[in-house]
Amino acid sequence: MPENRKRLNIAIPMNLYTRVTADGRTITVVIIEALELLAGKKEESINPDHAQKEERINDLLERIGDLQTYVDTLKNELEKASHDKEDLKTTHTNYMMQIQTLINQKAIEVPGAKKPWWRFW
Numbered sequence: 001m002p003e004n005r006k007r008l009n010i011a012i013p014m015n016l017y018t019r020v021t022a023d024g025r026t027i028t029v030v031i032i033e034a035l036e037l038l039a040g041k042k043e044e045s046i047n048p049d050h051a052q053k054e055e056r057i058n059d060l061l062e063r064i065g066d067l068q069t070y071v072d073t074l075k076n077e078l079e080k081a082s083h084d085k086e087d088l089k090t091t092h093t094n095y096m097m098q099i100q101t102l103i104n105q106k107a108i109e110v111p112g113a114k115k116p117w118w119r120f121w
Helices: 014-021 027-046 048-108
Strands: none
Touching (some): 014 027
16 A cells, blocks of 8 residues: 555445445545545634635735726726817817918908998809
8 A cells, every 4th residue: 555545444324335336436535535525624614714815805806907997998088088189279270270361361451442332242
């Protein structure tokens, strides 16, 4: 027998033996799984707050990920708004230049050569 194993002799009720071996697994495999499950439950019962803290940490990490995505979205929206603002400034500047050009054209025309009031065309 390997050195890292320990032989156990146990006596269990016959109906339990029948139920355990009904699915085709060997009794050794079933006992090992049961002992590992029991050891895992003991660890959890020794430190029950640890599982709650891990769950809380996982929830907070998920929340942080969601908030980071939201921040990235807001940054993109802010950048887009900045570009829109620059576009509006450019449009306004072009419009004002057109208005100034029209004003200058009216000022260049001869001031004394106005049409009489009865001529509309």
